[in-house]
Amino acid sequence: MASSIKSFVKFLIIIISLILLFVIVRQKVMVKSVILQIKSTSIDEKNKTFETRIRCVGSLINQSCLFENLYYINSGFMIFKVKGTSLPNYSVRTNSLQVWSTVIAEREFDSYRSLEDYVRTIAEPTIIPDPTVYFIQDWQYNIGHALFDGLYPAYLALIRFTPRHLQPFRLFTDFRDCEKCWSEDIYQQFSGLPIIKETMLREMSLRRWFMFDEIIMGSGTMCQRCTQSNFQLPGGLELDGSRLFRERMYRQHGLIRQKLSLNKILQAYIIHNKRFFDDDIQEIKEAIQEINNYTNFYLNQNLQREWPLIHISYLHYEQVPLRNFSQSPFQDNLFIAQLRLLRQMNIHISAPGTGQMYQTFLSDGSVHINLGGLKPDGSDKTKYVFTSYGEQYMTSGIPYIKGLYYPINERIKGIKKDEIVRLVRQAGQLILQGFRIPVNPYENLAKDGQLFIEMCEKDKEFCSSVTIRSERTKFFCFNFWIEELVHEYRQWKIGGIIDNQKNLTCSYNHTLLHQLRQKYGIIHQDKVLL
Numbered sequence: 001m002a003s004s005i006k007s008f009v010k011f012l013i014i015i016i017s018l019i020l021l022f023v024i025v026r027q028k029v030m031v032k033s034v035i036l037q038i039k040s041t042s043i044d045e046k047n048k049t050f051e052t053r054i055r056c057v058g059s060l061i062n063q064s065c066l067f068e069n070l071y072y073i074n075s076g077f078m079i080f081k082v083k084g085t086s087l088p089n090y091s092v093r094t095n096s097l098q099v100w101s102t103v104i105a106e107r108e109f110d111s112y113r114s115l116e117d118y119v120r121t122i123a124e125p126t127i128i129p130d131p132t133v134y135f136i137q138d139w140q141y142n143i144g145h146a147l148f149d150g151l152y153p154a155y156l157a158l159i160r161f162t163p164r165h166l167q168p169f170r171l172f173t174d175f176r177d178c179e180k181c182w183s184e185d186i187y188q189q190f191s192g193l194p195i196i197k198e199t200m201l202r203e204m205s206l207r208r209w210f211m212f213d214e215i216i217m218g219s220g221t222m223c224q225r226c227t228q229s230n231f232q233l234p235g236g237l238e239l240d241g242s243r244l245f246r247e248r249m250y251r252q253h254g255l256i257r258q259k260l261s262l263n264k265i266l267q268a269y270i271i272h273n274k275r276f277f278d279d280d281i282q283e284i285k286e287a288i289q290e291i292n293n294y295t296n297f298y299l300n301q302n303l304q305r306e307w308p309l310i311h312i313s314y315l316h317y318e319q320v321p322l323r324n325f326s327q328s329p330f331q332d333n334l335f336i337a338q339l340r341l342l343r344q345m346n347i348h349i350s351a352p353g354t355g356q357m358y359q360t361f362l363s364d365g366s367v368h369i370n371l372g373g374l375k376p377d378g379s380d381k382t383k384y385v386f387t388s389y390g391e392q393y394m395t396s397g398i399p400y401i402k403g404l405y406y407p408i409n410e411r412i413k414g415i416k417k418d419e420i421v422r423l424v425r426q427a428g429q430l431i432l433q434g435f436r437i438p439v440n441p442y443e444n445l446a447k448d449g450q451l452f453i454e455m456c457e458k459d460k461e462f463c464s465s466v467t468i469r470s471e472r473t474k475f476f477c478f479n480f481w482i483e484e485l486v487h488e489y490r491q492w493k494i495g496g497i498i499d500n501q502k503n504l505t506c507s508y509n510h511t512l513l514h515q516l517r518q519k520y521g522i523i524h525q526d527k528v529l530l
Contacts, residue, residue, distance in 0.1 A: 013063055050119045050211075050503035051112065052079040056218075057160040060091040061468060062319060064157035064218035070104075071125060072210040075202040079106045080115055093220025095136040096149050100469050102217065125209035130193055132170040132215040133158050139183075140175055142496065143335075145359035148233075151190060152245055153219035153226075159244060161216060168192030172215070186335055190252050193394065221469055224394060227478060229456040229467050231449050232441050233360075233397025242360050242398045250343070253336050258300035258343045260363050265295060266428050268312040270420075273355040275373040281413040287420035288312050308428030310347070317355070347427045349420075352390025354371075364400040364437060367427035370446070371420075372411040375483060384525055386487040387411040389446045396445045399438030405446040409523045447520045452482045452514040454516055455508075462508035477506040487524055 003385060010077030056065040071078040071383070081087065091101040109115035119125065120414070135154040150173070157167040170193040175184050188195050201210070203469075222234040235241035250257045270284055295309045320341055322332040342348075342361045349369040350356040359368045370392060376387040387408045395403035404423055406415070456463035465477045466485075476491050485492045485508070496505025517524055 015068070024298050047056070048331065049112070050116050051085070052081055053077075054088050054090055055161075056088055056090045056092075058218070059469065060089070064160045064216060065090050065092050067212065067215050069215070069311070070212045070215050071107075071123070072201065072212065073123075073205050073208065077102075077104045079104055080119070081106060081108055082115055083108050083110050089268070094217055095138070095480075096132060096153060096220050096223035096226065098136075099469050099473075109438075119211075120447050123209040123211075125211035127211050127213060128196070129213045130168065130170055131164045131174050132196070132212050133160070133163075133191075133219075133311070133331065134172040134215055134217045135219050136174055136198075138180055140181045141185055142354065143186075144354035146181075146405040147186070148224035148357060148360075149185075151187055152224065152241070153222035153234070155245055155248075156183065156222045156239055156241050157166060157216050157219040159239050159241060160234070164214075164216075165244060165248075165280060170194065170196060172196040172198065172201070173273075182333065182335060185333065188251060209286060217418050218421065225389065226469065227480075227482075228393070228492065229453070229463050229468050231396060231445060231452050231456075231482070233394050236394075236397025236442060237399055237438070242463050242474075243400065243514035246361050254345065255338055255339055259361060260344070260346055260365055260431075262432060265299070266308055266310045266346040267344060268310050268349065268424055268427070269315045269341075269345055269346070270312065270352035271355045271358075272316045273316065273351040273353060273371075273373075273528050274351065275351045275414070279415070279512055283415050283417045284420060286417040287424070290296045290417065290421055291424055296450055307425045308432050310428050312347075312424060312426060315341075338397060346431055347424060349424070352388055356391060359394060359401065360398055362398075362401050365431060365434070367402045367404060368395055369423050369427060370395070370402045370406065370417060372406045372408075374412065375481075375487075375489070385412055386483060386524075387448075388481065388483045390481065392444075392449050396441040396449065397440070398444070401444075402427075402435050402439055403444040408447050408523070428486060447522055448483055448486045451486060451516045451520045451522065455485075455513065457510075459512055462506075465506065465508075474504075474506065476504050480506075486513070486522060488513075 014299055052070055053068040054065055056063050058064055071080055094102050137150030139149055169191050171187055171191045175197050224233055226234055236393040291310055291312045295311055298305045298309060317338055320337045322337045324331045339361060342358055343363055345362060345366060347367050348359055348362055351371045352373045370389050373388045375388045404427055465473050468480050490497050491506045496503050516530045
């Protein structure tokens with residue numbers, strides 16, 4: 001019996017070893033396959049200099065740079081230059097959360113001849129052709145952040161070097177293994193060329209040289225969480241980023257963005273949001289019933305009616321059905337199914353957070369309704385709360401949609417059926433009457449967003465402290481939500497707060513804030529907030 005057990009254990013060890021060997025070999029094959037896909041050009045086929053060249057766009061605080069012939073070895077970039085060569089003063093940030101620039105090592109040669117000889121005979125680098133965009137992103141687990149704090153700012157950097165943003169390009173970023181994440185598939189489809197994962201290239205670059213034909217860096221201050229003085233999504237208007245990002249996203253996923261028809265019933269969707277409480281959802285259901293009952297009553301009847309015909313649904317984005325074809329390679333994934341639905345929405349309704357991040361993908365002439373949320377936490381109705389619209393700068397940075405907001409002084413009472421019905425019908429009327437595109441970005445903000453812009457115009461020191469992300473400014477002052485400022489919450493109240501035995505306080509003109517709150521009709525309950 002003991003002999004049988006030992007034999008079985010030995011057999012089991014052999015099987016496990018074979019499985020581990022298979023996994024290791026498969027990983028090596030995957031790593032090599034990435035290089036095989038990008039190794040399409042040899043040094044002898046390149047009729048140009050091997051010296052690194054740099055071209056930059058934008059101020060040092062918000063700069064993107066195009067590097068030609070940038071080298072990579074032992075997990076780091078390296079510039080090759082000839083002695084006496086003057087490089088431009090550059091500063092690139094590759095991570096939206098960092099306040100410092102990426103430092104690139106330099107190697108200097110006495111002459112171009114010695115540089116070329118080194119490249120040809122010693123380094124013998126693997127050339128990575130085609131434009132590559134390098135950035136660091138920490139949000140592959142959250143689709144909203146992955147798109148607009150990772151991919152979108154990286155694409156803005158590419159737009160600065162037109163026409164590369166219209167062509168296939170490569171992403172070089174730090175994806176980690178994550179079975180439940182689907183942002184990697186979106187990144188791959190969006191760019192059009194195979195992604196280079198930084199963890200893989202680091203492993204392959206040990207004592208092995210690579211050379212990027214063209215690599216673009218510098219997207220770290222163009223994220224959606226990077227507050228601008230005009231309170232717009234960075235690059236959404238001035239670089240036409242919102243429209244270009246939308247158009248490429250549809251095209252690269254094999255979809256034709258539709259022009260919305262106004263001859264049919266308008267389609268409205270309330271996107272599920274974790275900030276909705278049970279009472280809110282009940283009011284939402286009653287609003288949906290009232291709007292749909294009105295539409296069903298007047299449908300196919302030649303009667304005078306007061307409101308547009310609208311069909312409204314409650315939607316969980318993760319439950320959008322897929323349109324798949326049996327035995328077909330052209331299968332929908334969840335994101336494609338979501339885009340397919342988004343392109344036919346007339347009215348998109350949600351609240352702060354991921355639920356409203358897809359508004360960029362709406363068609364021209366659509367309306368986004370922001371129902372708002374409550375801060376600090378509206379679940380306890382005995383505590384003082386204030387209205388939060390979250391990412392309203394997304395709306396102001398989209399010139400082809402109109403934004404509407406739940407009334408700022410009413411939201412603290414909870415979501416009410418009559419207000420939803422009013423907003424949806426107002427949206428329907430705006431769509432049928434038509435509104436001018438591009439929309440004035442100021443008009444696409446809520447009252448507190450408009451207050452922030454004026455605050456920035458009149459208090460320059462304050463504005464710099466919340467919009468310039470640098471080592472000289474306090475992180476907790478520029479990493480904030482404007483409603484916290486408006487209602488003097490935490491670091492914005494007089495004296496600030498004590499957090500982890502440290503005083504957190506941000507400077508601004510309190511008198512000016514109080515005057516602007518009154519001007520914009522924002523009610524502030526003068527109670528002590530933690």
